[in-house]
Amino acid sequence: xxxxxxxxxxxxxxxxxxxxxxxxxxxxxxxxxxxxxxxxxxxxxxxxxxxxxxxxxxxxxxxxxxxxxxxxxxxxxxxxxxxxxxxxxxxxxxxxxxxxxxxxxxxxxxxxxxxxxxxxxxxxxxxxxxxxxxxxxxxxxxxxxxxxxxxxxxxxxxxxxxxxxxxxxxxxxxxxxxxxxxxxxxxxxxxxxxxxxxxxxxxxxxxxxxxxxxxxxxxxxxxxxxxxxxxxxxxxxxxxxxxxxxxxxxxxxxxxxxxxxxxxxxxxxxxxxxxxxxxxxxxxxxxxxxxxxxxxxxx
Numbered sequence: 001x002x003x004x005x006x007x008x009x010x011x012x013x014x015x016x017x018x019x020x021x022x023x024x025x026x027x028x029x030x031x032x033x034x035x036x037x038x039x040x041x042x043x044x045x046x047x048x049x050x051x052x053x054x055x056x057x058x059x060x061x062x063x064x065x066x067x068x069x070x071x072x073x074x075x076x077x078x079x080x081x082x083x084x085x086x087x088x089x090x091x092x093x094x095x096x097x098x099x100x101x102x103x104x105x106x107x108x109x110x111x112x113x114x115x116x117x118x119x120x121x122x123x124x125x126x127x128x129x130x131x132x133x134x135x136x137x138x139x140x141x142x143x144x145x146x147x148x149x150x151x152x153x154x155x156x157x158x159x160x161x162x163x164x165x166x167x168x169x170x171x172x173x174x175x176x177x178x179x180x181x182x183x184x185x186x187x188x189x190x191x192x193x194x195x196x197x198x199x200x201x202x203x204x205x206x207x208x209x210x211x212x213x214x215x216x217x218x219x220x221x222x223x224x225x226x227x228x229x230x231x232x233x234x235x236x237x238x239x240x241x242x243x244x245x246x247x248x249x250x251x252x253x254x255x256x257x258x259x260x261x262x263x264x265x266x267x268x269x270x271x272x273x274x275x276x277x278x279x280x281x282x283x284x285x286x287x288x289x290x291x292x293x294x295x296x297x298x299x
Contacts, residue, residue, distance in 0.1 A: 009058055020052060087107075098198055098202070102131045111140040121144055121219075122190025124184075124190070124193065125193070138170060189213050217275065223256050223268045228277075246274065246279055255268070
């Protein structure tokens with residue numbers, strides 16, 4: 001469901017009748033969004049003398065969405081053991097690909113956050129998935145198809161094997177992001193999640209490919225961290241997001257914990273960004289050269 005519509009329905013979900021200004025304040029959405037949603041989804045609302053109430057259809061739509069997002073449910077993270085067993089099938093991290101694995105607690109946090117936000121319903125793709133986060137989302141009960149794109153055949157093989165055994169709708173795509181995104185994958189996804197290479201060149205490329213893959217209302221979830229003594233590295237990546245036309249909606253410090261990455265304190269933040277009319281890739285076409293920190297990244 002469109003996030004603006006969900007927030008408005010939730011604000012009206014207790015049966016209240018509110019003025020449009022009250023809906024704006026209760027939902028935290030702009031008046032233009034309230035007007036657009038109530039017009040686009042007119043069957044979900046009863047409007048009388050300028051006051052807005054959820055119709056029966058609106059309440060039913062809200063109930064379905066709350067169930068899909070697992071709202072109000074106690075999260076069962078007992079599947080963490082299954083995730084750890086899958087993760088143990090990987091060989092040692094491939095440093096040539098900047099692989100540094102996350103902790104299992106981080107996998108749980110990622111999966112719960114993405115499902116709570118409903119991203120699994122909007123089309124969710126992972127650009128690089130050596131952490132098997134797409135599997136964590138499935139184990140957490142997504143019940144929808146997710147896509148993992150990677151150049152590492154070992155990772156894709158683990159995902160494909162478990163998807164077949166467990167009956168997941170799980171698309172695995174072997175693709176090197178230095179090559180253009182396949183046409184069938186452009187503007188197709190509601191959310192992209194990536195923990196991109198640390199080097200600025202790799203970060204810029206991954207963000208650019210994400211921009212091509214996202215729908216006009218899509219979100220980008222991107223992980224990056226930096227040493228307190230090298231804050232300019234974080235600033236460079238903020239500029240990449242701004243130059244690519246992404247609006248930063250939220251930053252969760254220290255969201256990701258790693259089994260390594262001591263140079264950045266074994267932690268990174270999770271940035272949630274939204275597509276805007278100015279979003280565009282900074283890198284197009286085929287790319288040559290190194291993307292990873294097996295050499296010193298340029299500044």
